[in-house]
Amino acid sequence: MSDQPAAPVTAYEPPYYAVVFTSVKTTATSAPGEYGATAERMEELVSRIPGYLGMDHADSPGGLSITVGYFRDADALHLWRSDIEHRAAQKRGRAEWYESYTLHVAKVERSHAFVREPAR
Amino acid sequence: MSDQPAAPVTAYEPPYYAVVFTSVKTTATSAPGEYGATAERMEELVSRIPGYLGMDHADSPGGLSITVGYFRDADALHLWRSDIEHRAAQKRGRAEWYESYTLHVAKVERSHAFVREPAR
Numbered sequence: 001m002s003d004q005p006a007a008p009v010t011a012y013e014p015p016y017y018a019v020v021f022t023s024v025k026t027t028a029t030s031a032p033g034e035y036g037a038t039a040e041r042m043e044e045l046v047s048r049i050p051g052y053l054g055m056d057h058a059d060s061p062g063g064l065s066i067t068v069g070y071f072r073d074a075d076a077l078h079l080w081r082s083d084i085e086h087r088a089a090q091k092r093g094r095a096e097w098y099e100s101y102t103l104h105v106a107k108v109e110r111s112h113a114f115v116r117e118p119a120r
Numbered sequence: 121m122s123d124q125p126a127a128p129v130t131a132y133e134p135p136y137y138a139v140v141f142t143s144v145k146t147t148a149t150s151a152p153g154e155y156g157a158t159a160e161r162m163e164e165l166v167s168r169i170p171g172y173l174g175m176d177h178a179d180s181p182g183g184l185s186i187t188v189g190y191f192r193d194a195d196a197l198h199l200w201r202s203d204i205e206h207r208a209a210q211k212r213g214r215a216e217w218y219e220s221y222t223l224h225v226a227k228v229e230r231s232h233a234f235v236r237e238p239a240r
Contacts, residue, residue, distance in 0.1 A: 008142035008184060008222045018226045020138055020188055022128035022176045026236065056142045058178040058186040064128060066178040066186040068140055068224075094234055102128045102233040104188075106138045106226030113222040114214055116146065 009054035009070055011111035016053060017071040018108050023101035024064055035097055038089050045085060051076025070108075077105065129174035129190055131231035136173060137191040138228050143221035144184055155217055158209050165205060171196025190228075197225065 025035075046052055051072035059065045071077050080086060093101070145155075166172055171192035179185045191197050200206060213221070 007144055007220045011222050011224065018138070018140055018224050020140060020176075022178075022188070024127055056140075056184060056186055058142075058180045058184045060178045061181065064176060064178045066176055066188065068142070068186065068188075070224075094236075098234065098236065100127045100233070100235045102131050103231060104131065104138050104190075104228045105230040106228040108224045108226040110225040111223060113220070114218065115220045116214075116218065 007115070008113075009056050009068075011113040012053055012070065012072075012108075014108045014111060015073075016108050017073070017077055018106050019069045019071065019077070020104040020106065021067045021069075021101060022064060022104075023066075024099045025097055026099045038092070042086060042089055045083060046080055049076055049079050049083075052080070127235070128233075129176050129188075131233040132173055132190065132192075132228075134228045134231060136228050137193070137197055138226050139189045139191065139197065140224040140226065141187045141189075141221065142184060142224075143187075144219045145217055146219045148216070158212070162206060162209055165203060166200055169196055169199050169203075172200070 043055065046055070046069060049071070053070035053072060055070070056068045057066070069080075071080070163175065166175070166189060169191070173190035173192060175190070176188045177186070189200075191200070
């Protein structure tokens with residue numbers, strides 16, 4: 001996706017949704033340009049969904065990738081799930097990009113955030 | 121943590137819990153030995169919790185880390201949250217290791233997994 005984040009997405013007031021997408025890419029995802037362009041496009045599209053709260057992403061080189069998207073409510077989830085371009089990208093992911101993945105759609109019941117105090 | 125995973129944790133039958141921990145380390149977490157040893161010890165401890173279902177971990181070099189732990193029910197969560205060594209590690213994390221982090225405790229309502237068919 002885009003640049004390294006300076007900080008994780010913060011804790012919102014529950015309830016809200018966390019959509020956890022864990023994946024391992026095929027070794028053939030050596031069309032990183034296409035994959036990357038699609039990932040960027042998805043990030044652009046999801047950010048327009050009313051109720052979208054943010055996204056965290058981490059990538060172990062050669063290993064597991066985890067993306068967590070945060071949404072205010074089930075309506076926001078539904079909008080994102082029904083997006084035509086998103087569905088096409090998912091299909092292409094299964095056909096070409098992913099060796100395996102798991103999706104967990106979960107309602108956040110409790111959350112908290114920590115930010116270090118600046119050193120003096 | 122340990123070696124690169126071959127595959128993400130699979131989808132369990134809902135409901136179950138996903139605990140999403142997103143973090144950025146301090147630049148001073150240049151005691152990677154101590155940090156790593158504690159992370160390994162935590163993985164060993166959590167795996168003994170009845171109802172623990174597994175863990176996914178991804179680390180963007182120099183950026184965000186995401187760990188997602190899966191638990192069957194609130195009792196399992198409670199046991200892990202109350203573990204004395206775990207609490208001591210959390211305290212040390214706030215004192216030394218993390219620049220910022222967010223914890224989201226969420227109940228999974230829906231999940232699915234995809235695994236590519238072997239090529240012939």
